[in-house]
Amino acid sequence: MNKDLLSGVVLMAVAGTYYAWSTQIADSTLSDEIGAGGLPQVLAIILAILGFCLAGRALLSMKLNSATVNEAKDDDDEEDRNAPFPRAVGFLLFGAAYVLLLPLIGYVIATALLIAAIAIYEGAPRTWVVPAAAIGGGVLYWAIFVKLLGVNQPVGSLFQGLFS
Amino acid sequence: MSIIRMIGKAAISFAAFTLLSSASASAEPATYPVKVVTLVTHSSPGGGSDVFLREMSKYLGKYINATFVVENVQGGSGAKAMARVASAPADGSVFYATTPTYIYTSLMSKPQSTYKDMQPIANLFLDSEVIFTRTDGPYKTLKDVIEHAKNERGRWGAANPASLERQAAEQLKRAAGVNAAIVTHEGGGDMMLNVLNGTLDIGIGEIQELRSQLDAGKITLLATFNPQRIVDKPDVPTVTESGYDVSLVKFRGLAGPKGIPDETAAIWDAAVKQLLEDPDYKKAYSAEVLVPEPIGHKDYPNFVNDFATRTEAFLKSTGAIK
Amino acid sequence: MSTFADIIHLLTETPIFFVAIIGLTWGILGGALPGISASITMALVLPFTYTMDPAQAIALLACVYIGAEYGGSIPAILIRTPGTNSSAATVIDGYEMNRQGRAGEALGISLMSGVVGSLFGLAMLILLTEPLSWLALAFTPASYFGLGILGLSVISSMSSGSLLKGLAAAVVGLMISTVGTDPISGVTRFTFDIPDLLGGIEPVLVMVGLFALTELMSQSGSLNTLKLNASIRIKLPSLALMNKLKRSQFIGCILGLFEGLTPGGGGSIAAFMSYNEARRWSKTPQLFGKGSEEGVAAPETANNTVASTAMIPLLSFGIPSSNSTAVLLGGLLMHGLIPGPRLFEQSAQVIDSIYVGSFIAIIAQIGIGILILPACIWLVNRPRYYRSGFIFALILSGIYTLNNSTFDLGIALMLGLVGYLMRMTRFPVLPMILGVVLGHMVESSYRRSLVLSGGDLRIFLEDPISLGLLSLAFIFIFFSLVREFREARKAKLKEVHS
Numbered sequence: 001m002n003k004d005l006l007s008g009v010v011l012m013a014v015a016g017t018y019y020a021w022s023t024q025i026a027d028s029t030l031s032d033e034i035g036a037g038g039l040p041q042v043l044a045i046i047l048a049i050l051g052f053c054l055a056g057r058a059l060l061s062m063k064l065n066s067a068t069v070n071e072a073k074d075d076d077d078e079e080d081r082n083a084p085f086p087r088a089v090g091f092l093l094f095g096a097a098y099v100l101l102l103p104l105i106g107y108v109i110a111t112a113l114l115i116a117a118i119a120i121y122e123g124a125p126r127t128w129v130v131p132a133a134a135i136g137g138g139v140l141y142w143a144i145f146v147k148l149l150g151v152n153q154p155v156g157s158l159f160q161g162l163f164s
Numbered sequence: 165m166s167i168i169r170m171i172g173k174a175a176i177s178f179a180a181f182t183l184l185s186s187a188s189a190s191a192e193p194a195t196y197p198v199k200v201v202t203l204v205t206h207s208s209p210g211g212g213s214d215v216f217l218r219e220m221s222k223y224l225g226k227y228i229n230a231t232f233v234v235e236n237v238q239g240g241s242g243a244k245a246m247a248r249v250a251s252a253p254a255d256g257s258v259f260y261a262t263t264p265t266y267i268y269t270s271l272m273s274k275p276q277s278t279y280k281d282m283q284p285i286a287n288l289f290l291d292s293e294v295i296f297t298r299t300d301g302p303y304k305t306l307k308d309v310i311e312h313a314k315n316e317r318g319r320w321g322a323a324n325p326a327s328l329e330r331q332a333a334e335q336l337k338r339a340a341g342v343n344a345a346i347v348t349h350e351g352g353g354d355m356m357l358n359v360l361n362g363t364l365d366i367g368i369g370e371i372q373e374l375r376s377q378l379d380a381g382k383i384t385l386l387a388t389f390n391p392q393r394i395v396d397k398p399d400v401p402t403v404t405e406s407g408y409d410v411s412l413v414k415f416r417g418l419a420g421p422k423g424i425p426d427e428t429a430a431i432w433d434a435a436v437k438q439l440l441e442d443p444d445y446k447k448a449y450s451a452e453v454l455v456p457e458p459i460g461h462k463d464y465p466n467f468v469n470d471f472a473t474r475t476e477a478f479l480k481s482t483g484a485i486k
Numbered sequence: 487m488s489t490f491a492d493i494i495h496l497l498t499e500t501p502i503f504f505v506a507i508i509g510l511t512w513g514i515l516g517g518a519l520p521g522i523s524a525s526i527t528m529a530l531v532l533p534f535t536y537t538m539d540p541a542q543a544i545a546l547l548a549c550v551y552i553g554a555e556y557g558g559s560i561p562a563i564l565i566r567t568p569g570t571n572s573s574a575a576t577v578i579d580g581y582e583m584n585r586q587g588r589a590g591e592a593l594g595i596s597l598m599s600g601v602v603g604s605l606f607g608l609a610m611l612i613l614l615t616e617p618l619s620w621l622a623l624a625f626t627p628a629s630y631f632g633l634g635i636l637g638l639s640v641i642s643s644m645s646s647g648s649l650l651k652g653l654a655a656a657v658v659g660l661m662i663s664t665v666g667t668d669p670i671s672g673v674t675r676f677t678f679d680i681p682d683l684l685g686g687i688e689p690v691l692v693m694v695g696l697f698a699l700t701e702l703m704s705q706s707g708s709l710n711t712l713k714l715n716a717s718i719r720i721k722l723p724s725l726a727l728m729n730k731l732k733r734s735q736f737i738g739c740i741l742g743l744f745e746g747l748t749p750g751g752g753g754s755i756a757a758f759m760s761y762n763e764a765r766r767w768s769k770t771p772q773l774f775g776k777g778s779e780e781g782v783a784a785p786e787t788a789n790n791t792v793a794s795t796a797m798i799p800l801l802s803f804g805i806p807s808s809n810s811t812a813v814l815l816g817g818l819l820m821h822g823l824i825p826g827p828r829l830f831e832q833s834a835q836v837i838d839s840i841y842v843g844s845f846i847a848i849i850a851q852i853g854i855g856i857l858i859l860p861a862c863i864w865l866v867n868r869p870r871y872y873r874s875g876f877i878f879a880l881i882l883s884g885i886y887t888l889n890n891s892t893f894d895l896g897i898a899l900m901l902g903l904v905g906y907l908m909r910m911t912r913f914p915v916l917p918m919i920l921g922v923v924l925g926h927m928v929e930s931s932y933r934r935s936l937v938l939s940g941g942d943l944r945i946f947l948e949d950p951i952s953l954g955l956l957s958l959a960f961i962f963i964f965f966s967l968v969r970e971f972r973e974a975r976k977a978k979l980k981e982v983h984s
Contacts, residue, residue: 007911011654018661021676028484030326030334031671032937039929040664040675043657050654057650088703088906091874092899095699098882099895111879118875122706133872141883149516149530151887208529208812215819218536239889240684241667247681273667273674275681319938326672345937347627348670350930353805354749360803361623363938376804376826451822484673 002062008055012048019044094118106156107146112138193229194431198257201230203418204249205261206242212372213261216416220288223445227435242266243275250277254423256431259285262417264328267472271479272326279419284468285429286436287417287459289449292371293332293389295403298360299382306387306406309366310340318344321355321367329368331478332389332412339408359383370414371453396453415471416454417464429461436460502545502839506846509546511854513553514560518862520567520694521884524554524752524793525809532817540821541836545843547817548797551810552604552847555753555793559596559786560859564589564866565877567698572753572789574693574919575761579774579781581701586777589863594722595779596786597855599735603787604848606739607746607794611801612841618795619802622747627934628945632955633748634928637755639959640762641917643966652917655908659921660928662687669930670937682893689754691885691894692922695901696908696915698881702874703906718863720856727779734764734784742791747799752808753792754923757785766962794844801825801837 022040082088094117102110116134124130145151203221205213214236221232237245242265252258260266260282270278297303303312312318320337322329325348333346347364349355352373359367360382371394377383385400389412393402403410418432439445440456449456459467479485509531516527528550535543558570563580576596583592610618625633641656642649665676666686677683723731738760745756764784765774774781797814799805804825806812818825823833830837866873885894908915939945946952 003911007651007913011658014658025668025675026484026486026673028671028673029482030330030484031668031673032933033941034933034936036668036671036673036675038933040661043661043664047654047657047661050650050657054650054654082704082906082909083706083708085906085910087707089903091703091706092699092902092906095878095882095895095899095902098879099892099899102886102892102895107883111883114879114882115872115875118878119871122871122874124869124871134875137876137879141879144519145883145887149519149522149887151522151526151530152890153883153886154892208816215816218820239891240681243681243684244889268672269684272672273677273681273684274679275684317940324672325668325670330672345940347934347937348672349934350669353803356803356805357623357749358626361626363626376824376828379824380827382827484671 002058004058005055005062008051008053008058011051011054015044015048015051018047091118091121094121102156103154104156105158107153108138108142109156110138110154111141193225193227194435196228196230196256196431197428198255199230200233200257201228202233202235202252202258203261204235204237204245204258206236206238206240206245206265207261208236208238212370213263213416216289217261219448220439220445223439223442224435226442227438228431240269240275241273242269243273243277246270246275246279246282247277249419250281250421252421254283254421254425256420256424256428259418259420262287262415262419262468263291264414264471264475266419267468267475268326268328271472271476271485279468279472281422282419283422283424283461284417284419284464285424285461286432287415287457287464287467288436288440289416289454290390290457291414291416292394292453292455293329293368293412293414294371294374294394294400295336295366295368295386295388296359296374296378296383297366297386298362299384301362301365303365303386304384306401306403306408309386310342310408312365313337313340313342313344318342318366319364320344320346321358321364321369322346322348323352323355323367323369323373324348324350326479326484328412328414329370331475332410333368334478334482335410335412336403336408339410356383375453390455394453394455396450413457413471415457415467417459419468426461433460502542502843503846505542505546506549506843507850507854509549509843510553510847510850513550513555514557514851514854514858515553516550517554517557517573518560518569519884520561520569520698520881521690521886521888523570523690523809524551524558524572525813526887527554528810528813528817532813532820535817536820540823540833541839542843543821544814544817544823544836545839547814548840549843549847551793551796551814552790552844552851554810555790556597556600556604556786556851556855558789559600559782560593560862563592563596563782564862565698566701567877567881568690568693570753570789571689571693571923572757572792573785574697574754574923575757575785576782576789577693577697578761578916579776579778582775582777583779583782588777589866590719590721590859591723591779592782593855593859593863594720595727595731595782597720597852597859598723598728599731599738599783599786600790601848601851602735603738603742603790604794604844604851606787607742607791608841608844608848610743611794611797611844615798615802618743618747618798622749622799622803622805622807624951625748626949626952627931627938628949629951629955630748630927630931631935631946632949632952632959633755634924634931636955636959636962637759637924638920638928639962640758641920642963643762643765643969644914644916644920648912648914649967649970651913655913655915656917656921659692659918659923660925662692662918662922663925664929669926670933680893682889682891685889686926687897687922688888688894689919689922690888691898692901693919694881694885695898696905696919698877699898699902700905700909700915702878703902704909705870705874718860718867720859720863722856723779731780731783733767734760734780735787737763737767738784738787739791742788743795745788746792746795746797746807749799749805749807752796752810753789755927756788756792758920758923760784760788797840801829801840802827 025037098114112134115137203217207213217234237248249260303309322333352369355367358364387403391411516522558573559576561567561569562573562576566581568574580592741756741760765771796811800811806815
């Protein structure tokens with residue numbers, strides 16, 4: 001399916017959802033005439049129009065064959081540089097796991113696990129260097145953020161008090 | 165839009181400081197059930213409540229035998245700080261610096277923990293909310309401003325949206341029966357520029373934020389919303405004296421989690437009274453134009469609830485909340 | 487400013503020299519860590535300054551600010567992660583130069599441009615505080631609206647190729663900026679009763695998500711991205727190159743000066759606008775986005791200038807124009823110093839130490855830069871499978887510190903996915919970032935102006951600054967449209983011929 005057509009449809013869907021949410025904004029006499037919902041509604045309408053134009057243009061160019069060929073060629077160079085979708089999302093899932101585990105196992109261990117997991121995912125040779133780098137990284141970041149800068153990172157409910 | 169949220173690293177430096185000063189004090193500090201007391205604020209380091217707590221903790225060690233640590237829990241206009249305090253143990257080890265902001269946030273944003281989940285312990289001060297204008301502008305009294313708003317159209321500034329200042333402006337507008345555009349800002353600094361350059365007729369804000377321009381003589385106070393005149397500025401009338409029946413109190417005190425024992429709260433009652441009489445502290449807070457107003461733990465909940473009820477009624481009347 | 491002897495005294499007798507170096511180093515460290523903005527870096531040292539001598543304490547904070555504004559450019563160039571909001575524009579050409587194996591060169595340019603900007607800003611602070619402070623007063627809400635629109639007009643030329651997609655991205659950015667508490671009425675919007683959303687979505691989450699995470703995701707699994715730099719040496723720009731960069735640095739200085747004076751932006755608007763202006767006035771605009779030296783110099787000059795000129799409204803009115811100067815204001819208040827006209831008379835020593843400390847910090851920045859930058863280049867040239875994990879962990883650690891909340895991490899990850907999809911469907915990300923950065927200012931100043939005028943739109947034409955800025959914006963938009971149209975026609979002609 002044509003990417004522009006798809007993104008045009010997605011944009012219109014985003015605009016619709018956003019518009020629906022914006023109608024729930026409280027209306028207050030403390031507000032001005034435009035109101036808290038004024039800009040959001042204008043934005044939703046503009047986005048819907050832009051999405052419509054994008055989708056329409058894509059449909060038009062699908063009819064004109066030459067343009068589609070041209071576009072496909074462009075996409076090819078772009079994809080050389082980019083990881084395919086499943087691979088990229090996989091990368092992100094490690095981040096999601098980190099977010100979920102962080103409050104539970106604490107900063108140092110979560111960071112070490114993240115570094116190790118990404119290293120293996122990205123094809124690091126499976127030697128002792130992976131765990132060493134992971135533990136080293138976890139401790140290093142903990143030293144920088146918690147000890148040196150003095151900002152808080154979660155201790156982890158499983159190990160309360162161990163790294164505070 | 166404040167972005168900083170961190171635990172006040174001041175713990176160590178302040179612990180040392182308060183210990184030193186408490187050791188040198190002649191009076192014996194009252195014994196207290198816990199060793200370390202955390203004072204939580206939603207304001208950023210250097211912000212209003214943060215400065216208030218840090219100043220206060222310098223002197224508090226003389227009257228309560230504990231170490232005081234300030235913790236900045238920013239985010240959600242106090243929603244996070246309230247959640248932090250409401251879920252803390254009720255042994256007198258954690259308190260929250262109350263200002264009208266926490267009532268407004270509780271009402272407007274409906275966070276998980278609200279003022280109702282906390283127990284007001286003691287009030288210390290009333291802040292002075294004032295009406296000011298630029299010195300070289302056309303207005304010399306509040307009457308002038310109202311007259312202008314009657315004949316043409318007033319332009320009044322309030323420091324923050326949905327705040328006590330905003331409420332003050334609305335109530336003044338109603339009391340005087342005039343048509344004025346009320347422009348809300350993001351903080352007093354932003355509004356100050358618009359008062360100085362003449363975009364606004366008047367601004368309504370806290371006197372603390374005006375001190376530099378007041379000292380320099382660039383702005384003049386027209387009236388205060390306080391029930392009484394400000395001791396330091398005896399020639400500034402109250403709004404009520406000027407003929408408009410509006411008066412407001414912006415309080416500053418402490419609240420803890422629900423269920424703090426009476427004995428612990430009583431220690432605070434006594435300590436706050438002594439603290440406000442402390443000559444060094446008095447000097448410090450007078451310079452900031454804070455009006456001492458000690459209210460004990462028995463009366464403070466009523467005071468706060470009363471304030472909340474009135475605020476809620478006001479916000480409902482405007483449609484800001486349902 | 488007092489006598490020359492006093493300054494010599496400050497330089498030699500008191501440890502102001504050390505204070506400046508420590509402040510600078512701390513600032514660079516904090517600024518270089520993604521998510522830890524200049525203001526957080528300053529707030530983190532604030533408690534330590536309570537017990538210091540006031541003059542030193544304030545000088546320390548000022549030097550931290552200078553260091554942090556500079557430090558933000560290091561990860562922007564090396565790992566496509568702006569360390570601070572205002573270094574987001576540096577990512578565009580800085581990271582591109584890095585990809586071409588010119589990291590040492592890019593870092594050298596950003597270092598020297600930072601020094602130029604800081605020195606210019608400091609000179610303005612010392613010499614022209616009085617006249618410039620009145621310029622700040624000339625800005626009404628209508629003027630801010632003009633400024634915001636001028637900033638947004640950049641979108642039209644940043645999305646060359648597909649204006650439609652650029653505009654859509656900008657609108658989505660503006661939508662993100664509406665989340666949180668409404669600036670005028672205070673009611674909540676799009677918060678779904680989640681307390682983390684009450685304060686809105688931080689621009690830095692959007693930047694980190696769209697720039698850094700997207701890049702990490704796109705690189706995943708590939709073997710031949712980012713050429714290893716043969717040399718880790720820092721290449722300071724030659725005189726000839728500095729001469730070539732003169733124009734873009736001048737643009738950066740002027741825009742940085744203005745942004746510093748006016749409340750709101752804190753450097754990011756000036757950085758983006760100077761990037762765009764530098765391209766507009768460049769002899770080689772086609773190189774922008776493809777590793778242009780000027781594209782690094784302009785925003786880096788601008789955001790470093792802001793670090794000094796933001797002090798002007800702070801010291802002369804007591805009005806903080808950014809989050810960072812708000813922390814500095816806190817520092818002043820803690821020491822019982824009330825900024826304003828009388829500070830210069832009553833506490834001349836504090837003012838002097840800000841000047842002297844800043845000057846030392848700016849000069850020391852060159853030395854510290856030359857010392858630490860090779861190490862930074864070496865670090866990012868480790869094998870990619872380790873580098874990705876370390877960068878990912880660094881980003882997540884940094885943004886966690888914003889609000890100590892894993893919620894922000896979730897938002898950043900989601901934006902990473904959005905950025906990846908935008909890259910696949912060829913949507914430009916810069917307009918979206920600009921929308922997030924400027925949305926709040928444009929909306930609140932527009933509505934505030936109309937409250938003032940009673941709904942009369944003429945207020946934007948009657949205010950001279952607003953009129954001037956809006957006209958400029960329309961001229962810019964017009965010319966970019968003409969250019970876009972011409973290019974499209976040229977492309978069509980080519981197609982027909984071939």
